[in-house]
Amino acid sequence: MRLVATFAVAVILIYMLSFQVNELAVYLFNVIDALVHMLNELVQLVGDESVAQEVLGELLGDGAVLLQLLNANRLDLLIRTYVAVKASFFVSQGLALATSLLMMALAVVAFRNDMLSVYRGDYSKIPRVDASSNGSLMVGSLHYSGYQIAYVLWGFIIHWLFLFLLCIIVSVAVVWSFLFKVVLYFLDSSWPAIVLAVVLFVLQTLVGRYVFLQEGKLALNNRRFYFNLLYFMFFYNILLGFVSCLLRILKGAIIGVTFLSRLDQCSMPRRFEMWDPGFSAYVGFVFRRKRYLASKRKPTDEEIEGHEQRGTRL
Numbered sequence: 001m002r003l004v005a006t007f008a009v010a011v012i013l014i015y016m017l018s019f020q021v022n023e024l025a026v027y028l029f030n031v032i033d034a035l036v037h038m039l040n041e042l043v044q045l046v047g048d049e050s051v052a053q054e055v056l057g058e059l060l061g062d063g064a065v066l067l068q069l070l071n072a073n074r075l076d077l078l079i080r081t082y083v084a085v086k087a088s089f090f091v092s093q094g095l096a097l098a099t100s101l102l103m104m105a106l107a108v109v110a111f112r113n114d115m116l117s118v119y120r121g122d123y124s125k126i127p128r129v130d131a132s133s134n135g136s137l138m139v140g141s142l143h144y145s146g147y148q149i150a151y152v153l154w155g156f157i158i159h160w161l162f163l164f165l166l167c168i169i170v171s172v173a174v175v176w177s178f179l180f181k182v183v184l185y186f187l188d189s190s191w192p193a194i195v196l197a198v199v200l201f202v203l204q205t206l207v208g209r210y211v212f213l214q215e216g217k218l219a220l221n222n223r224r225f226y227f228n229l230l231y232f233m234f235f236y237n238i239l240l241g242f243v244s245c246l247l248r249i250l251k252g253a254i255i256g257v258t259f260l261s262r263l264d265q266c267s268m269p270r271r272f273e274m275w276d277p278g279f280s281a282y283v284g285f286v287f288r289r290k291r292y293l294a295s296k297r298k299p300t301d302e303e304i305e306g307h308e309q310r311g312t313r314l
Contacts, residue, residue: 003111006145007104010152014100017153018093029086036079080175088167096160100152103261107148110264111286118290126286127273136274140284147281148263155261162257197243200236204229 114126187194207229214221259265263282266273274280 002145003108006148007108007152010104010149011101013149013153014097014156017156018097022093025089032082036082077176081172084171084175085168088164088171092160092163092167095163096156099159099163099258100156100261103155103259104152107262107264110262114264114286115290118286126283136280137284137287140281141288142284143277143281144263144285147278151263151278152261158257158260197240200233201240204233 117124118126212221212226220226256267259267263278266276266279268274268276268279274283
């Protein structure tokens with residue numbers, strides 16, 4: 001019941017935040033729409049954009065400097081860019097809302113699975129109860145609901161900003177038609193290095209899977225060929241390692257942003273997972289829930305003996 005109430009409050013707060021931001025955004029977009037409409041009407045009435053710029057310059061004063069930069073092509077491009085940004089705002093909002101709801105649903109399913117795993121004595125995901133003191137677990141249980149709601153809100157905001165930026169980049173690239181030119185320029189200047197890196201990576205992958213393994217087992221076959229390939233690929237793998245390091249950072253950032261609202265997904269390595277305050281609160285909530293449910297019934301002799309053998313507490 002506590003878990004359901006926590007996510008219900010999170011959904012309500014997300015709705016309130018989205019509503020308030022939407023009100024402000026709609027007001028700003030209406031003002032900009034009115035300015036764009038006024039500019040188009042003025043251009044149509046006057047029939048000459050240079051005259052329209054002079055008229056608007058007299059109305060806006062210092063704005064004449066900006067208006068002098070406009071011509072027929074630039075004006076149309078500016079309007080299409082504004083439409084793309086406006087559409088990106090609402091599309092990113094919908095995607096962020098859908099992502100947040102999906103993450104909350106997955107968090108509820110993960111909590112159920114984690115509870116079942118802890119009851120079975122499976123600590124492959126959740127640390128053993130002896131990894132933290134009882135005081136830390138109790139404090140984490142107290143923090144869980146507040147932390148979960150705050151993490152969901154932060155996750156929604158960051159998802160929204162990230163998706164908004166991504167949508168703007170894609171839409172503006174399509175409107176300005178420069179994405180294809182950038183890709184062609186990049187491929188034209190660096191295609192030999194890209195082809196060499198891909199060929200070496202695929203070659204080592206195929207050789208490692210189908211040449212060096214003995215009947216699919218992790219036993220070295222063709223030892224002489226293995227050491228020769230290891231020697232010649234040493235310097236090439238350094239270059240591949242630079243690219244791999246950048247990909248590691250990129251993947252870590254994307255996964256960290258995506259699962260920010262999931263307290264059951266630790267952002268730290270296994271040996272430092274209790275340094276993650278969100279995950280620590282989730283672990284405390286899981287064990288406190290387990291203890292509460294266990295207090296409702298008397299443990300059997302087999303369960304007591306199993307916990308004594310594993311050296312864990314009930």
